Amino acid sequence: MSDEIMTALAQYVAAEILRQPSRLIGADEPLLTSGLIDSFHLVDLGMFVEDKFGVRIDDAELNASTFDTLSQLAALIRARQ
Amino acid sequence: MTLTIILVSMAAALLAGWLARGRSRPLVLLAFSALAVYAFQPALPVRHLDFWLPTVTLALVAASWALTAAPEQRSWRANWPAAAILAGIVLLLGLTRFLPFDAFLTASRPPQTFQIVLAILLAAALTGAALWLSRRSAKWLAAAIGLILALFLVLKVPELSYWTSFFFHKLNQQYSGAASAADLRWLGFSYIAFRLIHTIRDRQSGRLPAVTLAEYAAYVIFFPSLTAGPIDRIERFLGDLRRPFALSAEDLTEAGKRLLVGLFKKFVIADALALVALNGTNALQVRTAGWTWILLYAYAFQIFFDFSGYTDIAIGLGRLLGFKLPENFNAPYRKPNLTQFWNNWHMTLTQWFRAYFFNPVTRLLRSTKKPLPIPVVIFVTQIITMALIGLWHGVTANFVLWGLWHGLGLFVHNRWSERTKARFAVLPPRWQTVLNAGGALLTFHFVALGWVFFAMPDLSTSWHVFLKLFGFA
Numbered sequence: 001m002s003d004e005i006m007t008a009l010a011q012y013v014a015a016e017i018l019r020q021p022s023r024l025i026g027a028d029e030p031l032l033t034s035g036l037i038d039s040f041h042l043v044d045l046g047m048f049v050e051d052k053f054g055v056r057i058d059d060a061e062l063n064a065s066t067f068d069t070l071s072q073l074a075a076l077i078r079a080r081q
Numbered sequence: 082m083t084l085t086i087i088l089v090s091m092a093a094a095l096l097a098g099w100l101a102r103g104r105s106r107p108l109v110l111l112a113f114s115a116l117a118v119y120a121f122q123p124a125l126p127v128r129h130l131d132f133w134l135p136t137v138t139l140a141l142v143a144a145s146w147a148l149t150a151a152p153e154q155r156s157w158r159a160n161w162p163a164a165a166i167l168a169g170i171v172l173l174l175g176l177t178r179f180l181p182f183d184a185f186l187t188a189s190r191p192p193q194t195f196q197i198v199l200a201i202l203l204a205a206a207l208t209g210a211a212l213w214l215s216r217r218s219a220k221w222l223a224a225a226i227g228l229i230l231a232l233f234l235v236l237k238v239p240e241l242s243y244w245t246s247f248f249f250h251k252l253n254q255q256y257s258g259a260a261s262a263a264d265l266r267w268l269g270f271s272y273i274a275f276r277l278i279h280t281i282r283d284r285q286s287g288r289l290p291a292v293t294l295a296e297y298a299a300y301v302i303f304f305p306s307l308t309a310g311p312i313d314r315i316e317r318f319l320g321d322l323r324r325p326f327a328l329s330a331e332d333l334t335e336a337g338k339r340l341l342v343g344l345f346k347k348f349v350i351a352d353a354l355a356l357v358a359l360n361g362t363n364a365l366q367v368r369t370a371g372w373t374w375i376l377l378y379a380y381a382f383q384i385f386f387d388f389s390g391y392t393d394i395a396i397g398l399g400r401l402l403g404f405k406l407p408e409n410f411n412a413p414y415r416k417p418n419l420t421q422f423w424n425n426w427h428m429t430l431t432q433w434f435r436a437y438f439f440n441p442v443t444r445l446l447r448s449t450k451k452p453l454p455i456p457v458v459i460f461v462t463q464i465i466t467m468a469l470i471g472l473w474h475g476v477t478a479n480f481v482l483w484g485l486w487h488g489l490g491l492f493v494h495n496r497w498s499e500r501t502k503a504r505f506a507v508l509p510p511r512w513q514t515v516l517n518a519g520g521a522l523l524t525f526h527f528v529a530l531g532w533v534f535f536a537m538p539d540l541s542t543s544w545h546v547f548l549k550l551f552g553f554a
Contacts, residue, residue, distance in 0.1 A: 043440050
């Protein structure tokens with residue numbers, strides 16, 4: 001299950017946000033603090049998580065202190081499912 | 082803040098850190114912070130206003146807690162010590178009017194005692210009413226945000242500030258011709274307002290943790306971050322507040338480092354740069370483009386060292402009390418684009434605006450039945466968010482233009498990035514380094530040019546500076 005979450009997140013970020021579908025994103029690669037994902041795409045990512053996994057990430061939680069990597073985001077999703 | 086106030090704050094933080102142990106920790110921090118609300122407030126020309134504004138701060142904090150408190154935290158038994166400390170401090174400070182020497186914890190001699198007692202009773206009634214209203218309807222939370230924003234407008238719109246001061250002069254039977262928009266300097270209100278709105282909005286969304294009055298008030302008026310931030314989040318602050326604390330050698334070393342760095346940045350670098358930094362007077366005196374650029378560079382670095390110096394001092398003071406306050410700056414002038422600049426400049430302010438304005442508005446615009454084109458959503462949200470950040474500094478045309486300058490810059494960078502990021506990502510590392518260095522240089526100059534609006538008093542002087550910078554004047 002966790003692999004499925006990670007794969008879906010990695011594919012979404014690579015294809016829809018970074019526009020590089022073949023790019024591999026490391027589980028612990030910083031996404032927000034590195035500037036890879038900007039504030040606008042962060043909202044999109046939050047909406048994707050809500051649609052795909054049925055997990056709500058509050059607007060106030062969309063920041064690097066809540067999650068900065070795919071593995072942290074996947075852990076957050078698992079914790080709320 | 083003066084060096085004396087900072088040194089006194091350091092001594093107070095050491096004392097409070099030593100006293101604030103165990104269950105009394107929130108109460109001790111509340112007492113020191115409540116005293117600081119009065120001690121930091123500068124003297125004002127309207128009689129007794131420098132006493133009443135801090136008093137209103139404490140009343141607002143108590144009423145806001147009453148509106149947002151979880152039912153299990155509202156008991157009189159759990160909260161009477163905090164209420165007694167708040168009321169006792171106001172009363173004791175009021176009684177210092179009878180001391181034979183000048184006031185030392187208030188900016189001027191406090192008003193008459195019966196007025197202070199009346200104010201305490203009014204604040205208690207307001208808090209009681211807020212407690213009662215909060216059980217009736219959640220609409221009062223929205224009304225509280227409206228009230229805070231209205232106070233904000235009174236302080237930030239020069240015309241409203243002037244007429245309010247005029248009214249207070251008349252009320253006090255002072256010469257109203259001396260009223261000025263600069264009379265209403267309510268120290269720390271901007272940051273207090275952000276914290277209050279954060280707690281009220283989180284209460285509306287059901288995310289606010291259950292807190293006592295002492296914990297809530299200690300968070301909102303925490304004295305290390307009272308005047309210049311950072312804007313902490315209450316759930317993070319509570320983690321530190323509820324943790325057992327005893328000052329360790331590591332805390333002391335870390336705090337000492339941050340305090341020394343902060344004092345050096347503020348009182349050596351920033352104050353030295355202030356001698357040549359761009360201002361309304363020297364902007365008209367310099368004749369060449371070269372000198373105008375030197376003034377602008379000096380201003381860009383002065384504002385950074387001044388503000389980040391204050392943040393270092395706040396973080397150092399917080400560490401003496403066992404708090405790891407959030408960072409506000411992370412080498413912003415070295416970032417390769419404007420988006421990353423804003424992720425690393427006044428970070429807690431931008432995070433606040435993202436959480437309570439940008440993210441909900443973007444989500445709303447992206448979720449409509451007929452979604453707007455993405456570039457339109459980005460343009461609207463970036464422009465309005467940055468205009469609001471500009472307005473937070475003051476409701477003047479220059480601050481709005483400064484915000485629009487950055488909003489437009491963020492939009493252009495976003496569109497450019499969308500078109501080029503896939504192509505740039507496959508460039509060799511050496512080219513990436515060159516691009517990043519070029520981007521940092523360009524971003525710094527874009528930000529520096531934006532500071533013209535920030536530093537100048539009006540549009541015509543700003544335009545004059547732009548003409549000079551590019552050799553047209």
